[in-house]
Amino acid sequence: MTVDERSRVSAPLRPGTIGDSPVRPDGIEKVQGSYAFSSDLSADGCLFGATLRSPHPYARIASIDVSGAWKISGVEAVIDASDVPGQITYGLIAEDQPVFASEFVRYVGEPVAAVAASDPETARRALDAIEVTYEVLTPLLDPEVAIAGDHPLIHPDGNVIRHQRIVHGDPAASGDIVVEGTYEIGMQDQAFLGLEAAIAHPDPGGDGVELHVATQWLHEDQKQIAACLGMPVDKVRLVLGGVGGAFGAREDISLQVHTCLLALRLGRPVRMAYSRAESFLGHVHRHPATIWMRHHATAQGRLVNIEARFVFDGGAYASTSSAVLTNGITMTQGPYRCENGTVDGFAVRTNHLPCGAMRGFGAVQACFAYESQMDKIALAAGISAEEVRLRNAMRTGDLLLTGQPVLNVAPVEDCIRETAALPMPDEPVGGFAMPDGSPDAMRLPGGAGRTADAPDIVRGVGWGVSIKNLMYSEKFDDYSTARCRLSDGVATIKFATAEVGQGFITIAQQIARTILGVDDVVLDRIDTGVGSAGSTSASRQTWMSGGAVDAACRAARERLFEAVGAAYGLEPIQLMIDGTDVVDTIGDLRIPVSEASAGLEIDETFEYHHPPTEELDENGQGNCHTAFAFVAHRAVVDVDPELGLVKVVQIATAQDVGNALNPLSVIGQIEGGIAQGLGLALMEEIIQIDGVIRNPNFTDYLLPTFLDMPPVVATLIEQPDPHAPLGAKGVGEPPCISSTPAVVAAIRDALRKAGVDRPLERVPVRPSDICF
């Protein structure tokens, strides 16, 4: 390995600037318990709202009798669909979801009515007193039935939300190796810990409302809420309540409209807060999917052609299903070169829980399928899992099956090689022994409470490599706004970027310190008092809101240079920031920024847009995506083949991050994302039987704990992307995409060593899939 001499002589990093890892500005409040999450917000005289939900997956509402609720002391308001003053439906892409069900309920958990009462218990009792008479209908639960058109329409918009094909190259191309499989991905829940909660404050007179809510996209919420309330957008003001995680589940409306309706009706503040069980019903989930793929490759394992069919179950309402479908089908080839492909993709409507955004957004489902296929090609070609991926690794300039060239830095080969170079775990098969030499049950698959025997344990290694599109696609005008004020050496930054835990607030300060040469950066309240930031999703905020903060700060810096130039008779273009000083690059002037900005009132706002994208045509051709990021994962697992128990021993990863603005935050995203990928591989699934969710709680919906999550060893591939404002790619989603197939591949590898060949074509992998 050679050492770059330039990096040795570079100036030491100024603390708190880009490339450093300063602590979160909200860190101390969060560790001390004084940080206000949305569920911690209250107000004098505030009432408590609660939501009545459908018990049926599909039924006609014959009647709603709310009179019983009114008889309960403490009940202040009871509302249903007839009380929605504005638009009666909402939605992120198609406005197809009712604020309250009126004629039909289309999933178990659909809101039918809401109440406000003096306390939460009274509100819940009031819900019990509302009598809804349902005429139960036969639900549509099989996505293939939706596609076949064999079920009456369950929604006026139809039972197929979107059908999109991709046809590229020669559909008849083939090779010596042909492998196929049908893969299933279960419904995963985002399972953020901070439950949905909001408080609405009506304006005096009732012609406006201020909502404090945990969300991912304040302005989109604002737009949808205002439409349903029948109010101008500027009469609905949103303030970000502390967000206890998001992962996609807060991109859609949940309790926002209900809370505002109740508050406006009563002229008093109203709080709503979901329970865990209600949260499972109240937000969208990761789409369950069935994906068939047939890969054609040369005898050497080089991809020739891919045929695929995707079916995403969107549940009862569209949410972002059409965009999830696009992501899924356009990632069919994975991070690999392939010149020919035919893909058929469906996102359908059923009477299951609605599905929408979750970290990875369509790419997760595709990746489990294509990576499982790559392993089959490797086996058929007689080469290693690593080698088949290296032979096909995408490079900058290669085309997707959509015809779109990948113009970003595409260090797929580097990701694979750097992952392979990471050390394998020290821990022996079956775990480190106890001091007396006996096996430590805690280190065995299944842990102490299970019955794995150390001699039965086999170890496997598996790979997963993935591609993820960053930002929004298909012609969406995606932008973010930031405002920078500079005065007396203090920068004040305002944006509407939802801080959901990812740490944008930290890097916003780092950017401002770097560009402006100030140490003191104040963050203004996150609310709709500035232009939209777009959503905290699609791995886009570092690029988009980072780009907006960067540009706003640069504009403020220009004003500063103009002021200094005017004061000292210099051309602004001569000036630059060096550390915390303004310096003249061709003269002797050097003054601290605090002095240079004394008495100035600089105020600059910038709206950052990424380059426009295109829609897909009928053959799925078009430059529909903005940018791409890549990652490789290698999983090491110990498996008890007879009991079907798995312990993940280590995950190694090398991720294409562009430029790590805050390396510690990047590691946090990598480890956290891998935990969610591991969860999908091994344990996380919402179970619905006959359209009824069976595990809406953390006892039955299993999440990875400290004991499930192995050590992660990581390398950051830092090749600054020239298209990114700060050279930095989004890092949030890639970790959870290929970690899932890597874990499953490692289980298959372990089982092969034990003489058992299991397809494991479904995630999460259950013990019975391993044993039988």
Next chain:
Amino acid sequence: MSNEVFTLRVNGIDHDVADSWLGESLLDVLRDRIGLMGSKGACTQGECGSCSVMVEGSLVCSCLVMGATAVDQEIVTIEGIAPVGAPSDVQQAFVDAGAVQCGFCTPGLVMAVHDLLERTGSPTDTEIREELAGNVCRCTGYGRIIDAVQQVAVRRGGSA
């Protein structure tokens, strides 16, 4: 609603609880009756540990304890760990190590880590994972939290 008034001793201060309903959880009493919002409710069935507090020296999920049964016992919540603005060593290590993202699990984890390090000065990796397995974090993947625990253990050991 109950007319019974009971007194809880929380962080060394007696609080009269006037309007609690029979069977109301300690978590809800702490948050909604006493106004200590630092303990968080995320599953309300003892699976996630976000509501962890100390009752008479034992770490408990406050969502599983009836508030009225905790009379005459010393209750310590996250607010009682350290004065505002003067974080404990565990709290500071969480911030420094990158163990905090959204922060919703953090108060419960801080309680659990203080308890762990009181009982086990130099926990092994397995001990840390086993002891904290009742605290779910959805953001971090746990790596930086383990790092924070180990940093505190080393520092406390070094100053002993």
